[in-house]
Amino acid sequence: MAQGTPIPDDHAALLQAIARHRERAAFAVLFRVFAPRVKAWMIRSGAADTVAEELAQETLLAVWQKADQFDPGRAGVSAWIFTIARNQRIDALRRERYPGTLLPDPDSGGAAEPVPPESAVAMAEQEARIRAALAGLPAEQAAVVRKAYFEDKAHAEIEQELCIPLGTVKSRLRLAITQLRAALADRP
Known part of the structure; x- marks a missing residue:
């Protein structure tokens, strides 16, 4: 391995440092290692370059937020991170496939259409x-x-x-x- 590249055991230690102490330096190292890999995987999965970049960032943000859920007895760091990436990709595909099921943004300022009384009762x-x-x-x-x-x-x-x-x-x-x-x- 290249000098300065953490070995997999170090990845677990970095993840534990994030979980326990919210260490930004540990996260920066994991981000440098895994963000390009996740982005490349997203592109191979059919995501456009900009979408792959966004999904990679969302994945690593989820890693930061869920670091305390990592269990080294169940999976390695790489497998755990790519499971999160896979879930992010699935969620993105769902959003693409079913855009009408998302609720309108309440901050958009647009008034909601009034619901006819018979529809309200049926609902x-x-x-x-x-x-x-x-x-x-x-x-x-x-x-x-x-x-x-x-x-x-x-x-x-x-x-x-x-x-x-x-x-x-x-x-x-x-x-x-x-x-x-x-x-x-x-x-x-």
Whole structure:
């Protein structure tokens, strides 16, 4: 390795320094090492150069914010950072694919269109049906649904937050969706 390039064990130490002491110098080293790699990976994944740059910065910002969640017993630093990068890429693709699902920026100053009364009633009824269907789910399934759909979290994030295997996250989500469909299909 080139002189001055940290070895992988040093990466874990740098990440721990960020988690424990919010050391900017440690973050600067990780940023210099991983930002170009993440950007190159994003470009290979099909992202435009400017998008790849933004996603690399968002990834490293998430590394700074989530440094205390790093567990060296579960993954190496590189694998952990690229998992975050992958999640950032997936979130970006979701934003591209479903731009209309994002809420308008409240600071934009534009007035919202008035909702016709019959639409407001229909929306309220549908919301009540969904809440009732969610209440009928087992607590474990409801928690996964809330994180996936209401908090828009990736499966890997849910795995980390709930401390359950990824396969369990997916199984609970699949079972919950099946039960929700059945519960919502039974009602008018």
